[in-house]
Amino acid sequence: MAESLFTKILVPVDFSPCSEEAFRVALTLARTFQAKLLLLHVIDTSALATFNQLGLLAVPSDAQGQKRRLRHHARLNVRRLLESESAEGVAVTRVVLEGAPFTEIARSARTEKVDLVVMGSYGGRSGSVDKIFFGSTAEKVVRTAGCPVLTVPLPAKTKRSLEK
Secondary structure, eight states, X not given: OOOOSOSEEEEXXXXXXXXXXXXXXXXXXXXXXXXXXXXXXXXXXXXXXXXXXXXXXXXXXXHHHHHHHHHHHHHHHHHHXXXXXXXXXXOEXXXXXXXXXXXXXHHHHHHTTOSEEEEESSOTTTTSHHHHHHOOHHHHHHHHSSSOEEEEOOOHHHHHHHHO
């Protein structure tokens, strides 16, 4: 029997519409190639630290509480994705990490020996100052993952409905 092109697929999600579209594409690919799917969410601790320094979230002494709430929120959103009909029949491992998203995504791709990363072409913070100066997470992952990376845009009709 011929070896499958993809046996392990990594799909990082930030729960933006674009990353959820990437999750749907990754499910289709995993089903087609009978691959395992690794669903990854990274809690962006650098953004959290910046928000705390600016006093935008809460007092810095509550940093552990904030991380705990973000982990809880991530678990709920991951569960919502996995309970969707489209996820039935696909072997999915879920992972929640803390750190810089592109670093953790690229590290996971290498350490988990994935064959493909499927991710949204832009996330929840697209158009931010961070993207203007430092480039998008997807762009950084493409350069550092060490395996093929499929970037998934929002379908045009979804994009138009979000802009209204």
